[in-house]
Amino acid sequence: MDKKLKIGITCYPTLGGSGVVATELGKLLAEKGHEIHFITHSMPFRLGKFDKNIYYHEVEVSEYYVFRYPPYDLSLASKLAQVAQMKELDLLHVHYAIPHAVCALLAKQMVGSHLKVLTTLHGTDITVLGQDQSISDLIRYAINESDGVTAVSDDLIQETRSLLDISRPIDLTYNFVDKRVYYPRDICKLRQQFARPDEKILIHISNFRPVKRVSDVVDIFAKVSKKIPARLLFVGEGPELSKIISKVKELGLADKVTFCGRQDDVAQVISLADVMLLPSEKESFGLVALEAMACGVPTVGSNAGGIPELITHNESGFLADIGDTDLMAEYVLRLLTDEELYQRIAEACLYRARFTFCNDLICKQYEEIYYRVLGRE
Numbered sequence: 074m075d076k077k078l079k080i081g082i083t084c085y086p087t088l089g090g091s092g093v094v095a096t097e098l099g100k101l102l103a104e105k106g107h108e109i110h111f112i113t114h115s116m117p118f119r120l121g122k123f124d125k126n127i128y129y130h131e132v133e134v135s136e137y138y139v140f141r142y143p144p145y146d147l148s149l150a151s152k153l154a155q156v157a158q159m160k161e162l163d164l165l166h167v168h169y170a171i172p173h174a175v176c177a178l179l180a181k182q183m184v185g186s187h188l189k190v191l192t193t194l195h196g197t198d199i200t201v202l203g204q205d206q207s208i209s210d211l212i213r214y215a216i217n218e219s220d221g222v223t224a225v226s227d228d229l230i231q232e233t234r235s236l237l238d239i240s241r242p243i244d245l246t247y248n249f250v251d252k253r254v255y256y257p258r259d260i261c262k263l264r265q266q267f268a269r270p271d272e273k274i275l276i277h278i279s280n281f282r283p284v285k286r287v288s289d290v291v292d293i294f295a296k297v298s299k300k301i302p303a304r305l306l307f308v309g310e311g312p313e314l315s316k317i318i319s320k321v322k323e324l325g326l327a328d329k330v331t332f333c334g335r336q337d338d339v340a341q342v343i344s345l346a347d348v349m350l351l352p353s354e355k356e357s358f359g360l361v362a363l364e365a366m367a368c369g370v371p372t373v374g375s376n377a378g379g380i381p382e383l384i385t386h387n388e389s390g391f392l393a394d395i396g397d398t399d400l401m402a403e404y405v406l407r408l409l410t411d412e413e414l415y416q417r418i419a420e421a422c423l424y425r426a427r428f429t430f431c432n433d434l435i436c437k438q439y440e441e442i443y444y445r446v447l448g449r450e
């Protein structure tokens with residue numbers, strides 16, 4: 074297992090947990106001496122690091138006038154093949170079956186079968202696209218033809234099997250956080266800008282897509298703030314944002330809610346909060362809850378998808394059925410009014426993030442999978 078590898082990584086490089094995980098993994102692998110080539114349409118937003126083992130190759134899409142739709146997938150496949158040949162890559166690690174695994178398989182056909190393809194499933198490729206008959210055969214093909222497949226929760230593995238009728242082995246590799254970045258930050262001064270000393274801070278971070286049920290976040294906050302002084306921070310933006318701004322105004326909560334937009338230093342922002350809210354309809358893992366956990370901030374959320382694999386109810390957070398905002402609000406109030414309970418849960422969060430979902434452990438798991446896929450165990 075000694076030989077260092079040359080790995081191409083493709084992900085959605087803009088906002089989103091899958092891009093974060095792919096980028097952080099690449100950075101960790103580079104630190105361990107592997108040569109990492111990010112092959113994406115723009116620079117991964119969390120890359121922010123110069124390292125002799127990290128390369129970035131931009132996928133440029135041809136604007137040729139006969140194309141009604143610029144063929145991004147073909148440009149990606151061709152770039153993957155080019156970089157694989159030029160840099161003698163051992164393996165392509167692609168995040169998302171569609172389109173990335175399909176592009177990687179095409180690149181493999183162009184380059185030769187020595188180039189291996191590892192596909193990581195993150196959720197929406199299965200839970201949303203997998204239900205679409207017009208594309209599910211292609212997803213099944215991409216999964217079955219990959220040399221290795223991983224998924225970020227056991228729930229996602231089960232869903233992949235049942236929705237797509239897949240029987241091949243799929244490795245479970247949970248998401249992780251870098252403990253050197255995600256830890257409780259000293260935010261005393263910053264906190265004064267957001268809340269009075271007697272106010273508690275609730276936070277929600279997402280891409281404001283309907284599956285996140287951001288409207289439930291507002292309902293939970295409305296119930297909580299009737300009972301205790303509290304403020305709500307929203308981080309991120311997306312399709313539901315304007316609806317949520319209107320709802321906050323309609324409920325007369327505007328002076329208690331701050332919309333922070335997109336933020337880079339997520340660990341700092343999360344550390345400001347007392348509780349993270351994640352009432353999602355679907356969530357294959359819920360990376361943001363892990364980021365909160367690592368900063369010692371408990372999550373109250375739904376028991377959708379893989380969330381219960383991350384958060385043990387009543388031990389490292391509180392979970393209720395999707396849409397049960399009464400119970401979620403009750404859990405938040407219980408946490409924020411019982412100091413002893415809060416300390417117990419916050420400590421369990423820190424411990425669990427550090428030992429079960431830590432960067433060293435998960436990075437090693439991926440390395441083992443790479444060597445196995447390459448037949449170099």
Ligand code: GMT
Binds near residue numbers: 357
């Ligand atoms: O949640 C999203 O809408 C973004 C999506 C992504 O592409 O990052 O998140 C998915 O992958 C994350 C990283 O593995 C998981 O933590 C999220 O739970 C998963 N989202 C869904 O399953 C809805």
